[in-house]
Amino acid sequence: MTSLAATTAGIGRNSIGENDDGGAPQPVSQPPLFPKPKTRLDEAVDRELGCGMSEAGYIVLPSLMPGFRQTGAPVEGLVTRDFGTSKKPCKREVAVRVVPRALARFDESAPHYCPDCGRVLEGNGPAAIELAHLPMGSEYTRLSVSRPRMRCPDRECGYSVTLAVPFKADGHNITAPLHRFVCDLLAMGQTLKDVSLMTGLHKGVVKDIDKKRLEGLYTEVGEDGARRLKGPERQSRFLGIDEFKLHDGRRYATVIIDLEDGRVLWLAHTKKKQVVRDFCDFVGDGWMSGVVAVACDMNADFERAFTERHPHLRIVYDRFHLVKNFNDKVISEVRKDEQRRLREEGREDEARALKGSKYILMTKASTRREGEADAASGKVVSRGSELFGKPEVVRKPGSEARYRQLIEENELLATCDIVKEMLEKAYSYRSEGWMRRKMRELVDVCRSTGNRHFEWFARLVEGHMDGIVSHAKHPISSGKVEGTNNMIKTLRRKGYGYPDDEYFFLKIYDGSRRASPGGESPAA
Numbered sequence: 001m002t003s004l005a006a007t008t009a010g011i012g013r014n015s016i017g018e019n020d021d022g023g024a025p026q027p028v029s030q031p032p033l034f035p036k037p038k039t040r041l042d043e044a045v046d047r048e049l050g051c052g053m054s055e056a057g058y059i060v061l062p063s064l065m066p067g068f069r070q071t072g073a074p075v076e077g078l079v080t081r082d083f084g085t086s087k088k089p090c091k092r093e094v095a096v097r098v099v100p101r102a103l104a105r106f107d108e109s110a111p112h113y114c115p116d117c118g119r120v121l122e123g124n125g126p127a128a129i130e131l132a133h134l135p136m137g138s139e140y141t142r143l144s145v146s147r148p149r150m151r152c153p154d155r156e157c158g159y160s161v162t163l164a165v166p167f168k169a170d171g172h173n174i175t176a177p178l179h180r181f182v183c184d185l186l187a188m189g190q191t192l193k194d195v196s197l198m199t200g201l202h203k204g205v206v207k208d209i210d211k212k213r214l215e216g217l218y219t220e221v222g223e224d225g226a227r228r229l230k231g232p233e234r235q236s237r238f239l240g241i242d243e244f245k246l247h248d249g250r251r252y253a254t255v256i257i258d259l260e261d262g263r264v265l266w267l268a269h270t271k272k273k274q275v276v277r278d279f280c281d282f283v284g285d286g287w288m289s290g291v292v293a294v295a296c297d298m299n300a301d302f303e304r305a306f307t308e309r310h311p312h313l314r315i316v317y318d319r320f321h322l323v324k325n326f327n328d329k330v331i332s333e334v335r336k337d338e339q340r341r342l343r344e345e346g347r348e349d350e351a352r353a354l355k356g357s358k359y360i361l362m363t364k365a366s367t368r369r370e371g372e373a374d375a376a377s378g379k380v381v382s383r384g385s386e387l388f389g390k391p392e393v394v395r396k397p398g399s400e401a402r403y404r405q406l407i408e409e410n411e412l413l414a415t416c417d418i419v420k421e422m423l424e425k426a427y428s429y430r431s432e433g434w435m436r437r438k439m440r441e442l443v444d445v446c447r448s449t450g451n452r453h454f455e456w457f458a459r460l461v462e463g464h465m466d467g468i469v470s471h472a473k474h475p476i477s478s479g480k481v482e483g484t485n486n487m488i489k490t491l492r493r494k495g496y497g498y499p500d501d502e503y504f505f506l507k508i509y510d511g512s513r514r515a516s517p518g519g520e521s522p523a524a
């Protein structure tokens with residue numbers, strides 16, 4: 001027989017409230033104009049719930065749980081949940097409906113035998129278990145399920161068993177439909193907290209479900225019984241390797257990505273060369289022979305680890321890292337030195353003017369030119385609002401003038417400008433010879449300053465010339481490296497980075513696949 005179970009059935013009894021009785025008198029005695037014949041569904045509900053649908057006001061929905069049978073009406077209770085943050089609590093009451101005496105059906109007609117002595121088992125009364133189930137809107141649902149127990153009639157044997165609930169999800173006291181729902185929400189990128197508030201499950205339970213979900217998607221059990229990452233989905237031609245900070249901001253980890261689709265292929269806890277060797281072992285020599293070039297930051301010593309194993313690989317120092325090195329270790333430092341010098345000479349005003357100049361100094365000339373063009377055409381950068389008394393903001397001219405003034409007053413900052421333009425030019429070449437010539441000019445300009453920050457940059461460029469000019473032949477876009485960097489930062493901010501690194505890494509792995517174009521998550 002088909003089981004018609006009302007699981008998340010809303011109670012209609014009190015939903016209208018007592019005031020309703022005081023309203024317009026209801027024509028109770030009048031028969032309906034078009035009496036509807038009872039359908040088979042109506043009859044089945046009456047039979048299942050022991051009352052007519054019209055009086056009870058139930059919504060009867062399929063339970064999606066084979067073996068589930070409801071025998072009583074839900075009991076309503078309240079719990080308090082905090083929808084805010086630890087700093088700004090926002091406590092609210094949430095209704096919880098507990099469906100009592102739900103039964104897990106099992107085939108009683110077939111005899112169950114004692115595995116120890118072979119006798120036919122006898123019933124031993126039910127054992128109760130409470131399972132969280134699909135919420136009904138913002139109301140939680142729980143099922144109080146009776147699990148049938150059986151025992152061996154031979155007391156000497158003493159065997160007893162509690163039969164499994166067919167609609168219970170493995171590992172947690174939740175139903176299979178709720179488990180599927182939680183996985184769907186997580187796959188859509190909902191945070192643990194949101195899913196916890198939506199379903200009434202503890203955050204730890206949601207995290208556990210998420211981790212198992214990700215393990216199912218991206219890991220497999222090897223021959224030695226240990227869990228490991230699944231191999232790459234496809235052959236990569238260009239790889240990117242980079243370091244990122246872990247949650248404490250002190251320890252580093254390493255990430256290897258496919259530069260064309262942005263997928264994370266490997267994550268490891270250190271930033272040592274061993275990471276590269278482990279990765280090469282993981283993907284195998286055949287796969288590595290299909291890789292053309294690897295992009296990396298010239299500060300790390302990943303380069304040699306790659307070329308030692310696979311001499312055919314071209315190492316490319318991508319533009320993102322080179323510009324970042326120049327911004328952070330030259331422009332930033334030169335500006336700080338200059339500020340200190342001006343202050344020591346008592347030129348406080350000039351020192352203060354330099355203070356706010358960091359970003360204007362780091363912007364590309366083309367960006368500044370665009371800004372000036374926007375200002376000339378009166379481009380609106382921020383719409384006004386009458387509601388919040390905010391005037392319309394149009395792009396102000398003068399960033400170019402301010403930049404000019406800064407570099408005119410300061411010889412070193414002027415050199416920063418020249419070097420930046422040279423870098424931009426060098427990275428536009430598609431001939432290694434031309435790019436090398438431009439980079440040598442750049443080294444000379446840096447040397448001519450006699451400044452230690454510039455000299456450091458000159459040494460950096462000279463020591464890595466081959467990898468830098470490789471860019472002309474393999475113009476790898478640095479967008480994917482930057483994108484991965486930002487995605488990791490966002491995940492860390494959302495709190496996935498603490499304290500379970502393994503979970504954090506799986507989130508990164510997942511994030512890179514969800515974000516990649518056409519890279520829909522593999523089906524669960």
Ligand SMILES: [Zn+2]
Pocket residue numbers: 114115116117118119152153154157158159
């Ligand atoms: Zn037995």
